[in-house]
Amino acid sequence: MNWWKWLFSSLIILIAVVAIVASATIYSALYISLPAYDTKLAADVSATVRVDRDNLGYLSIHAANRQDASYALGFAHAQERFFQMDLLRRNAAGELAGLFGSRAVAADKALRQHRFRHHAEQALQQLTQQQNQLLQGYTNGVNAGLNALTLPPFEYWILRQQPQPWQATDSFLVIYSMYLDLQGKLGRDEYAMTVLKNSIDSDWYHFLQQHSQHWQAAIDASIIPAVLMPRSAYPSVLTQQLNACVQCDVKDATDIGSNNFAVSGTLTHHGSAILADDMHLGLRVPNTWYKAQLNWRQNNQIIQVTGLSLPGAPAIVVGSNTNIAWGFTNSTGDWHDLIKLTLSDDGKRYLSQDGWQPLQYHYETIKVAHDKDQALELASTHWGPVVYFPANHSTNPTAKNSAGNTSNSNDNQAYALRWVGYDSKAVNFNLIALETASTVQQAVNLAPNIGIPAQNLVVADAAGHIAWTIAGAIPKRSLDYDWDTAQDWSQQPDYWQGYIDATEQPAIINPSIKRLWSANARTVGADMYAKIGNGGYDLGARGQQIRDQLLDNTAFNEADLHQIQLDNNAKMLARWQQLLLSQLTAEFIEEHQLQQYQNQVSLSSDQANVNAIGYTLVKHFRQQLLQLQFAPLSALLEQQGAASRDLKFSLEPAIWQMLQQKRADTVVAPYTDWQHLMQSAILQSKQQLEQQNGSIDNSRWGLVNQAKIQHPLALAIPYFGNWLNMPNTEMNGDSHMPRVQGSTFGQSQRLVVAPGQEHLGILTMPTGQSGHPLSPFYRADHTYWLNGVTLPFLPGAKKYQLLLTPQP
Template sequence: MKGIKWLLLTTVVIIFGVAVTSYFWLRLSLPLYQGEYPAAVANPVNLDRDALGYLSVSAADRNDAAYGMGFAHAQERFFQMDLARRSASGTLAELFGERALATDIERRRHRFAERAATTLTEFSAADLQILSAYSRGVNDGLASLASVPFEYHLLGADAMPWQETDSILVIYNMYLELQGKMGRDEYAMTVLRQAIPESWFQFLQQHSSDWQAAIDNSEVTPVSLPDAPYPEVLRAAGPCIECTPKDSADLGSNNMAVMGRLTSHGKAIVANDMHLTIRAPGTWYKVQLNWRQDNEWQQVTGLSLAGAPAIVVGSNGHIAWGFTNSTADWHDLIKLQLSEDGKSYLTEHGWQPLQNHYETIKIKGAEDYSLQLQETQWGPFINYGEHTFALRWVAYDNNAVNFNLLKLETTRTTEQALALGAITGIPTQNLLVADKDGNIGWTPLGPLPGRQVTDWDTAQDWSDGSNFWSANLSSEQYPRIYNPEAGVLWTANARSVGGEAYRLLGNGGYDLGARGQQIRNNLLNKGQLDEQAMHQIQLDNRALFLGRWQQLLLDVLTPEVTAEHQLAEYRLLLSQSSRYAAADDIGYTLVQQFRQQTIELLFAPLSALLEQQGSRSANLKFSLETPAWAMLQARRTDTLPAGFSDWSQLLVKAVLDSKQQLEQQHGSLQDSRWGRQNQAKIRHPLSSAIPLIGDWLNMPASEFAGDRHMPRVQLPSFGQSQRMVVAPGHEQDGILTIPAGQSGHPLSPFYRADHQYWLNEVALPFLPGPKKYQLRLVPDA
């Protein structure tokens, strides 16, 4: 007994010792927040932080402001910055070993490291100065830490210095995140088009006429079910590993703008919540930059992306702006005609040799991996299924990345901001902008290629020269909307425009439109709007999209069906639903799972078809909701999957299967509230690799309200990566909230500082609060 007590005491002492040692080891890489630090600046730079770590940089000029922001980014987020540059350049295996090799091989085909070096040579002198100052700030911020960020100790790796090209790689990484389908969508569409009659292809791939809310008021006409029989290949599922079909694009971001004539204070307002994968720390870093330019004090406030010296979205007191991903068509998949020896491909100028590029991937703990890349004049050589293609992507153009986004910082009017669309090098976004005089506008911000391609949605042969991309569109050719008659604008990753504007943008897998429609109706029906009203629209989790599915489910649950399958409790819980995606709502879970299971039963054969050809239903450019609902309304026997004799049989099976899945997952229907189904998984990238204390790095496993197809998009690790509402010139009433916190260091007071506010819908101020910490960067003699 005495021995056991000594063993327990020794264990406790060891654990305590490890904890104390770990604490002091972690403190070595904790950022310096107060005092003075000698720095490579021309004049003193103040880095002020409020109680939540919101950064204010004050400098004599824009270069020193960039230095200060780079210094702070490195203090708080260097490891995350490193992951972004490595993701784009294909060097993750240097940190993570062979587990990252497949990702590095896939990323190397884009040769972004080489492209970044070329792009840098085309920057203006002014932008180069800002970029150089930012990079010096990053490296000095890293050097200011007593020890490198803790992640490098855990990985047994070095923190490599920041180069000017690395900031370009960070933007290329956003191309990968926002436009990363790499032609998989066009391959899936090609497979489908070749497998079924054209009438059925047109029916399946139509834009939704039920859920549309284009900002130019354009409408699409529904495509009716064809008279021809349903294709047999879409009725009988062949063998497949994963036959669960998925919607092409459920997710994205929200943006709203309201003219001054509709607001309580007469100022135009922009509200923006960008939807991305949510990690700890998050994507965005709150910062205000203050500097003098041409004897005038400049101030711009908003969100920065660690790794780049720009304010991405925010306000400069004259204009405010926000983004949603355009979800337009940025790739073309090109059918290649190869020579018999496979070394050449046919072009309009005859046979051309494939260009070979040789690269070496360094792998932690293993031998280097030699990689041969092949490329055509259009882009890299790529295989899908058993077929060979080339990939044409706007990200490969020389003007895909530049720093003209910085021009928004000093732009004064909405019209001036709209003119920046054609010259800005970022993954093309829907820009909504408002100015202090009450004007608002929309335009694509980023490159738009001039295109002559027979069909943008399927792979085409470019060998005879009839299909090609020309120079990017000029500013005069860009579609724009300025001060619409209704006084409001919105974008939500669905089709935003029709007609000629749509023909310039194409379809990259638009969202269904339910979110956009709900936002539009909120804006038009709320009367006079202010910042708090806009914030409430961002938080709107009414389940309008699922309303018709709930009614369908109630109709399926006839007294006979309810009694036969013992579904009385199920039907009661369904009838008690609040029709919100609320954390405590069980009925919402039942409807959501019923819809998902119904679509799975209907389109499992389609998924099998695509899988057999090396693709997936998630890559299709259309949502399965539109054809599914039309087929449900028509209830034609020939459109039933094999194995079902009538539609009632299919729908009852969807009820029973979805009920069984929930009971297996949660134990009972009573425990199947939406919050358990939608529980937070906001994690640090290394938490799963750290025994015992790894979970400490993660945010709490909170139960989320919100879902797809509603303004409050929120899934376990994807959703509103920020909520911003601001009127230029009226920033004191603005709102800015992020998940997790400013810092990537778990001992920082800012690691979780914003999270509870974001989680509990608290509208934090847009402007930084009172100064609590000040680090003064002074010129190093």
């Protein structure tokens, strides 16, 4: 038996040695693939460029001109973030299968319908000579930075791939990827609205899709009145759950959020206006943004622009140039429309205002890593690509339609998608002009021609002025038309007639209240609202909470605005707490042993903080009540290939009015009355939390709301993958409050700055500057962001210096 012990011991030792050698090899390869932070390299620049980094990796570029600065920024982006950039361009172009193989083919087929690589090639031809030079400089810098790495980024080792060179058009694809992120409903919202409108009486349709009378915070003080509950009976199709829904989550908060707000210089001690901006996006490793300061000489002056760049693009996206500071939130306007098509019997022609037109076919090839290529046929109209919304794929057979898409054989209605993203105004690099603007008026004048997904732009300047406008082109459309549902455009001229003139662009400059804010809710009313439309606004609760704090004070500094960004008070849930407590009758409490439940709801519901149990209970009660009441609505939409989460409205206003009136006909089956429904929601939500967490006492909000910020390839790496992720951490905050925070979604940065007073500013973001796990900057910012600790807006003292010198 001793030889068995010897063999076993030897095998253990051998496995340990192999593991140590493998780990050492991987570590060594990772180490030598690190960027060189302290060195001198020959580069395609006109004069020596200094690329400095502080102890957190904050980048400072000092160049003789903007083109050299663009080259250096591309160089740094590639060295720290090339894989992230590659994912952005491949996502927009529908080329993910080239990296990830056959598992990404379905996603590529869906993405290819937009033909964004084709649009990017067209956009490149429209650049001015100066913009083209800047973009080419950036592109050259990216490829030089990639080639300067000793080994490719580690992600390519895992995928058994080689990184492909950057092309100038790829920077446009990065912008298109943001279109998909920020305007990604792609007609699903208007299809869902169409299904609902066609399924119920018009008075109930208008009641359900109303704005909230309680949660409005437009910056022009406009109010949209409540729609009163119709006297007619509630539609039976919304009370009888004939078929259960699979995805019963109902529309609550907008998918993409952000806050930005500003105060006039008359309210600050230094006289400069102060801007605050926190953009809410999906959280991942590395973070979306990259902190950078660009310094260059122009017309015998030093230009300095500081803020956040987007790896893959040569511009500072939000920040300050010492004269103005600017920030964005998603406008949530209506930037696309769904057109109901009439196809010929053979399915190859469509009816237009000019008669029958042939469908246009485009043929593409999807490259698939480690597998054979796949051919794809795409059909489009002069309005846009042909799209289908197949119903209930889980139970009905599917068939190929004439456009080559899979669609339900019982519902082959074809649509065309008309989207700003397909037009020539969609992408450009006019954003760069903000870097040298000196007043809010100049920024407002530039905004209509900035080629980005339409954003609420808030600007503050050193003279104390503030302004709001829409950055991006706005379609010129008939104002008396139903833009929320699919329409037939074949019988009259196109409903889009170009874009509104820049002089018609909505704007508010220096409002009398000396404060501005936006938070993805309806921002303005009347004619301005009619131009922007409704793309699925968030409730105004978050914006109202910001507005009220701005109005409650008459003097502000940078720290004051940062505290508003961190506000996790549950103002919107206060009335839900009272409603919940009203249902906890003595008899109900005793029957179901709810004494501890009641205590927690009473004591800890006012904030979404990590120690609050009551907040968790109220939130889940509300969610469960919404889900139970509107399950038939979700089922109705699902059966026709739609989803309630895609509706252009929150169901909060409708259910609250129902709760006030408690009409018997509005209660969903099988519940006998509203008290029965509410008490069932209490018990069901409590039971679910106990199943998930073990008990009510273990349902602290921090345990429920843990940040899980992960690298996209972490799950593909056995044993060591979790090392790439940020630690799971309990987080304050939630939706419907300024501090938006979920497990994988939240404040992608927190910026507060007054132009000319940048030394007092704040700039914090999750994760860190680098995408390399051995870089000292991989996690450098994360602890500060987690704990709401401020970091300076400006870069710190130089710790590392890279010199890019002209080639001999």
